[in-house]
Amino acid sequence: MQLRASDTRGRLVPALASAAVAVLATAALFILEFNPPRNVRVGDPGMITTAAASRAGAIVLPTDPETTGAIR
Numbered sequence: 281m282q283l284r285a286s287d288t289r290g291r292l293v294p295a296l297a298s299a300a301v302a303v304l305a306t307a308a309l310f311i312l313e314f315n316p317p318r319n320v321r322v323g324d325p326g327m328i329t330t331a332a333a334s335r336a337g338a339i340v341l342p343t344d345p346e347t348t349g350a351i352r
Contacts, residue, residue, distance in 0.1 A: 333340045 330340050
């Protein structure tokens with residue numbers, strides 16, 4: 281004999297809540313990834329960046345400002 285629970289209303293609440301959080305977090309990451317903040321200053325790499333690259337055996341080269349931006 282199979283028995284069914286008398287109250288099945290609350291069974292999907294945790295799944296729906298976690299799905300809503302996952303969708304909102306994914307949307308926020310998507311928006312922030314493809315629309316970066318516009319108040320970021322462009323400049324030469326700092327001493328910390330250069331020192332870290334030097335320790336790793338790499339060279340920091342400046343980027344061309346014409347190629348860093350939206351595709352036209």
